[in-house]
């Protein structure tokens with residue numbers, strides 16, 4: 269259970285857990301009885317976990333949502349589906365490795381899985397371009413979605429990105445158009461779509477694969493129009509005020525559920541998915557099976573009407589005076 | 591998002607003490623050619639520079655005067671709702687009041703039904719002077735309503751964007767969802783085979799570009815308009831990339847295949863009027 273990469277606020281917990289593990293291995297090797305000491309430390313660790321993890325602040329949740337050891341799209345693909353055949357490319361320019369897609373089998377039925385892929389270390393991150401898709405990533409996603417529609421496959425999208433790649437290439441090749449096109453087309457695709465925000469849901473780059481019949485969100489994921497750092501820079505000219513900004517932005521799953529932005533919260537292991545990846549992957553799988561079971565038996569025209577209204581309804585305004 | 595703070599032109603007040611005898615507020619130094627130009631001449635040229643064709647930003651009201659027959663909406667659909675503050679975002683309510691005072695609008699949009707070249711059309715214009723033209727719930731709702739109305743009455747739609755602010759940060763995720771909402775409404779308009787002309791003016795950015803602005807059957811832009819997804823500052827800060835001259839300007843987008851055409855303001859109405867009859871009756 270001990271973690272290598274701890275976040276600042278959980279350092280004490282991780283140190284304690286390491287110590288317990290040490291004592292345990294010591295017990296095994298030397299056949300010493302340290303039961304009492306271990307029990308005491310366990311109790312202390314449990315109390316600490318309770319203190320730190322039960323009342324996570326939005327900023328701590330943002331950090332957890334970005335944790336490098338958090339399961340990423342490919343981990344879910346491996347853990348949720350019986351089989352997966354990856355497909356590549358937008359058929360026009362390149363294959364964007366930040367956007368993964370292909371046919372997978374869930375309970376023996378084919379589905380299209382599409383998701384943004386972050387790496388767990390620097391080498392992986394360079395390979396997947398830090399999970400920041402180029403226009404071609406969105407176009408690849410769209411191609412695969414049309415493929416799914418053609419063959420009547422439901423679509424599952426896994427969202428985990430800080431946003432679309434903010435660079436010259438993206439602007440030159442029309443990232444805005446690529447995202448806009450997806451928003452428009454996903455609203456009318458004649459197959460069910462389930463969206464799962466598994467980590468970071470960063471603005472338009474996340475929404476670009478985020479329109480669906482059901483939007484699920486992991487309990488420690490964060491979904492926001494602007495990063496807390498960016499928001500703090502605009503509000504107070506100081507990125508270090510990100511913790512304050514994340515309070516204001518209402519980016520946690522419970523807040524978004526309250527506002528009607530997401531449909532359901534998928535619980536995570538205490539402290540976040542990185543502390544028990546296997547458990548959260550199984551939990552996501554269970555949710556996917558349940559959602560698809562319901563959606564695939566629904567009438568598609570009715571589903572499309574509901575999908576339209578789901579986003580149509582979102583908005584907060586009041587009558588103007590006079 | 592507030593990509594930048596101010597429109598890039600300044601009104602130069604020439605004091606009587608200097609050599610010119612021109613009184614205050616009669617002239618403007620054009621940011622395009624740095625020449626001192628009479629305001630009257632700029633007005634006559636539809637707020638463009640008669641010397642270098644620089645297009646000054648214009649408010650929604652003036653844009654409607656420019657495009658709608660007789661300069662008026664037959665029926666205004668906007669103005670009946672205004673923004674709430676769902677996140678209780680600091681200073682948002684004050685910003686809305688300030689924008690209202692500056693523009694006379696309830697939010698950064700004015701829309702309604704008009705005729706353009708005699709063709710009945712649903713027209714919406716966003717206004718940069720109201721919080722950078724950023725899209726929150728009100729813009730999302732007004733655009734969705736207008737498009738739904740256009741579908742019902744089988745009208746073509748023209749939307750003119752002046753939204754450098756993109757998605758409005760102050761409404762958080764709610765403003766992000768307006769991108770999905772407006773794009774879904776446009777998908778229905780497309781299914782009804784009704785024409786949608788998107789006109790991009792300076793500046794158009796972020797979540798507005800990545801939703802209704804880039805979904806036109808025909809996309810036109812005014813000369814030199816800044817059109818972007820991520821702002822140049824954001825790109826320079828995060829990627830530390832050197833950006834070419836004219837980057838994200840209308841001419842750059844045309845060259846890269848993102849626009850159908852660049853149209854001078856003087857020809858905008860005529861060009862739209864020629865295209866509108868294409869729309870299915």
Ligand SMILES: [Zn+2]
Pocket residue numbers: 620621622623624625639640641642643644
């Ligand atoms: Zn000039």
